[in-house]
Amino acid sequence: MSKKDKKQDIEQEKVETSQTETVEVDKQQAENQSVEEKLKDQVQQEKDKFLRLFAEFENYKKRTSRERIELFSTASEDVMKTLLPVLDDFERxxxxxxxxKEAEELRKGVLLIYQKLINTLEQKGLKAIKIEKGDAFNADNHEAITQIPAPSEDLKGKIIDVIEKGYKLGDKVIRFPKVVIGQ
Structure with missing residues (x-):
């Protein structure tokens, strides 16, 4: 072999070695990219899990906060219900x-106690439901005790008398007004 042939063979081997190394580097880069993509996918999945868990926790906090507020606002409902007959007795x-006419001093004393009780209950969220004679009867908002013949045509199906006041605690009705309606 001549020097020229040897040189060409060496060059040929270098080219083949270089090509082999390039192919191996390409394979390794492809493997690295594949591993990198897998890791990115795993990171993305973990981020999604974290965000969902965080959102669930935030919803839990909001729900328990709402329940706590609702509990505090209606916790006194039983006490209010038991005090309503006392309020009715004061009104009677x-x-x-x-x-x-002779019991003016007694009336002043009872009125003072009544006003104090009303103010205290109103501070705790109790509100009387406003209803008057002649209002239209609504079965969703009133409790009909009885029906009597209407004294006039325009009072048919309307409230003739209010037997017992209705009350709300916050936005919840704790006692519907008891009424007599015209027939």
Whole structure:
């Protein structure tokens, strides 16, 4: 072999070695990219899991906060319900005392206690439901005790008398007004 042939063979081997190394480097880069993509996918999945878990936790906090607020606002409902008959008794007593002219001092004392009770209950969220004679009867908002013949045509199907006031605690009705309606 001549020097020229040897040189060409060496050059040929270098080219083949270089090509082999290039192919191996390409394979390794492809493997690295594949591993990198897998890791990116795993990171993305973990981020999604984290975000979902975080969102669920935020929803849990909001829900428990709402439930706690609702519990506090209606916790006194039982107490209010038991005090409503006392309130009714005060109103009856005041209406009877007003008829007696000699009991002016008694009326003032009972009225003072009644106003104090009303103010205290209103501070705790109790509100009387406004209803008057002649209002239209609505079965969703009123409790009909009885029906009587209407004294006039325009009072048919309307409230003739309010037997017992209705009350709300916040936005919740704790006692519907009891009414008599015209037939």
């Amino acid at each position: 007593a005041l209406s009877h005392i007003e008829e007696d």
